[in-house]
Amino acid sequence: MMSVTTSQAVQRESWDGDTPASGRLLQPGLDVTHGQILYLDDISVSFDGFRALNRLSLSIGVGELRCIIGPNGAGKTTMMDVITGKTRADSGSAFFGQTINLAQHSEAEIAQLGIGRKFQKPTVFEAMTVQENLELALAGPRSVWASLRARLTGQQRDRIDELLTLIRLGEQRARQAGLLSHGQKQWLEIGMLLAQQPQLLLLDEPVAGMTDAETEKTAELLLTLKGRHSLMVVEHDMDFIASIAGKVTVLAEGAVLAEGTLAQVQADERVIEVYLGR
């Protein structure tokens, strides 16, 4: 199983380049006939006896904005790890669209397939400028050879300008990313995600450390993305969730505890129990 994956990876990341396969894999043809872009079924993960995910099943519809909440240790980050290929599930399956089994792909391949991820702690390339950060993230061929010959096209420049406006960092484009404020780094990371043109965005605590004004702006941004992209947002900030969410999923002890609108889950006895303790 593993060896097959590796040889596929080798073929795909071939040395010579911008063959179509090395660019935007399958994206236009992603099979979403059943209206679901992500489908997790019966997934379990354990670390040395601790069950981080316990037979978790979850699906996200095309164009949906889904919020995931849950107490610490509920398995939210582990779930994202499984989707993005960082952690392998012990059992169960994860499908992107109808046909792509995520367990067979590496992190880089999954990102190329169209799943973008923002980390809990904002990670950008601090030694580079804001613009260079976006350049690296821009969709396009990912091979060594292509990177040696890469020149920015006019189209790409326009795209970067567009993104800079969207994430409100136009003024900072030539600044080193390491010098940005925490909230600005969060935005830059979101901008990098969008530069990849993913179909599904996983956002791990996107408003942590932001001011109220920044949080509000972020909520606006996410709402504009909804529909064009599918989003999965993990957050603790209930006001923020209230401002964006249609549907909320509550995770506890590695499994789905409740699903519904924010008002519905907030009224759920079991949810109150796990949050307040018994």
Place this chain on the structure above:
Amino acid sequence: MQTALSLRLAHRIGPLPLKLAGAAILALLLAMPALHVWTDPASSLHVSAYTLTLVGKILCYAIVALAMDLVWGYTGLLSLGHGLFFALGGYGMGMYLMRAIGHDGNYQSELPDFMVFLDWKTLPWFWQGSEHLAWALCLAVGVPGLLALVFGWLAFRSRIKGVYFSIMTQALTYAAMLLFFRNETGFGGNNGFTDFKRILGYGIAAPGTRATLFLLTVLLLVAALAAGFWLVNSKFGRILTAIRDAESRLMFCGYNPLYYKLFIWVASAMLCGLAGALYVPQVGIINPGEMSPANSIEIAIWVAVGGRGSLIGPVLGAGFINAAKSWFTVAFPEYWLFFLGGLFIATTLFLPRGLLGLLRRHKEKA
């Protein structure tokens, strides 16, 4: 094209004084072989064979330091085994030089002396073709490259990084040293290769040969610097720094770091091999001592002292430390290790960006 490239280089190198200093050093380096060949030994302008060899040797080290910097300074992979690639390149060239001795060895045999001494009757298979300089150069570049490819593929695939990677590379060069110490390995054991007579028919110690080898070394260094500038300023170079600073972010951007690391790692090893191939005919000896872990780790300190993550830094560092070494080992041999050890500590504690960082800071203050 040539001018454009050099202009761009000049632009990148930095402020005017630095540019002038660089140009002066380059001019001096180019003048040295001429002064060695065409001036009278008694004249005060004459560059002695000793000086030329010493500087040539240091230039080879500078190339190695540059290669090291590409993987450490830019990509964040601290190799403690780069001496191995350098030595392998040297051995590749050494094989040719041993064959070029012909019948002039102590035993007047077709075979190199050490093989006669071991009572071998025929050349081992891996010595076949080594009488051709071209093939020897292929070996000098190809063997380090191949070894780096295999080792790098295994190491990067299983995501070995940080100190783990460092100590694995150290173990690699250590194992190779033990292997080359054995007589049966077929590379002269303890003594390695020495007593070379000629290269392409020219006497190895003839002033013309020395001058040519020296010039080639200068050219290789300049070419390596130019290639380095081009590389680190391309998108590829930015991906290398991205690997150094936030590898997992890069992966989630859809890049597979494996191939980028592998590319720069193999290129660096091949550059070291070339440097080794130029080093051996100038210095006149290659033995397994070059593979000792201590030698490899010293390369890291050249880079650190000069300033990693820059291209001029490692060249400066290699020059400074090796010049200091040749002075110390004559003047105060017993204090050299204290100086070197102190340099390791002081650089890491007080000069994280090396001498170049110091210069820059000075400039920023002014």
Place this chain on the structure above:
Amino acid sequence: MQLFKPLLLLLLLYSGLVAASPLTELAHADPADRAGLITQWTVQADGPRRQAVAALEEGRLFTSADGNHVLLQGTDGKLSDVDNGQPVAGDAASLDALPVNNSVRSALEAFHAAGDLADPDRSKRLSAIQALQDSANPGLLPLLLSRQQQEQDSQVRQALHMASARLQLASPDAAQRLSAIHTLADSADPATLSLLAPLTVAASEPEASVRAAASQAMADIKSSQWRYNMLGYAFSGISLGSVLLLAALGLAITYGLLGVINMAHGEMLMIGAYASYVVQNLFRSWWPGAFDAYLLAALPVAFAVTFVIGMALERLIIRHLYGRPLETLLATWGISLMLIQAVRMLFGAQNVEVANPSWLSGGWEITPALTLPYNRLAIIAFVAGVLVLTWLLLNKTRLGLFVRAVTQNRRMADSVGVPTGKVDMLAFGLGSGIAGLGGVALSQIGNVGPELGQGYIVDSFMVVVLGGVGQLAGTVTGAMGLGIVNKILEPSLGAVLGKILILGFIILFIQKRPQGLFALKGRVLD
């Protein structure tokens, strides 16, 4: 000569009838029979026979000038005829002494050895038995059997038993040969293989059942020899592994705790070894009577010195490099260079001599095929002790609790009030101190020189890589595994190729388990 033979025979008969003194008997025996005669006497040696044998051995018996008589040179140098004791004029120097050929010489050796069989000194008896069995003379069998009845010491009795079995192999009686083969099969002594070999071929052994038994016995001995060889490798592997463990234990603790590799760790071994050298010299000059106890005094000294050096390093240098593991690696390498050079200037670049105390010299012989040297045994026991202490320290003390807490989650430990700075310093001191103890152990089995530590650094890193960090069990398994595999590969591949093979194995191993054997699989935070 043909002419004289009947005459000689007559003479011999005559003298035998008349005197039959051992001396005349020996003197007139056919040279070819002399060895047999001596062997006969060996079984029942008495005074006159001893004297006769001594005369022959000392070269005091000569053939007279006419060849018809045998002359004895007395202690005074005078010659006399052995047959009648009449003095004979003449000079011994001009006469030929009775020849002592190889068979006679070995018979003589056996004769003397037989005398020693009853010696009160046990080791003399054992070497006598050895000499007798080497003579391979079946005539000695009765002697050995009778001694076997009288011998009190069980080990000596066993030796007699084996020796007689060896002699019985040449017995004409098939049943005796068979029982001898059975006895030898139990011995597991590799030397018996060559004795048994002739009994497996039809040319030298007519009896089929004996041949079968001999082949079986040889197979048994070979398999037990193989077992002992394996035991021997395992032992030297464990002994190498325990040395590696001492070198790697401290490294694993500091690496697990701080995530830094201390390249000067090997130098702590070296300093520990030099500490025992200094303590040894102090004892030699001030308390020579208590010299054997110097090693015990060296342990706390070595630990204290390296503990303090380790803490100082942590405080002065390593502390300032936290979060920059690669820089720490380089800085500690610089420290190691300085330490090596300092020791070189203090003690010289040559190896210094550290003597084993008398209670560590020699070894424990389990079988002839397997001897375990005491110094290696002591090191294994010592390492086990250090391991138990370390385990107790890490698992039963408050410091250990802190160390484990910081290893698992530094920030959390910090915020619940663990004095992480102090814990780092103490743990670094502890790791260095353990290496110092390792140095004392190393001084007992190898050379002590300034480069001592450099030889161990790569191997102990490999132990850490193999075993993973944060778990004593991993380090122990890694060290023992490396030690044993190393020693098993060594005889067939040579030390160097064995090492290279192991390195290749480790590289492949971390493809499968990058975290090492025993590392916890946890959620990695980026």
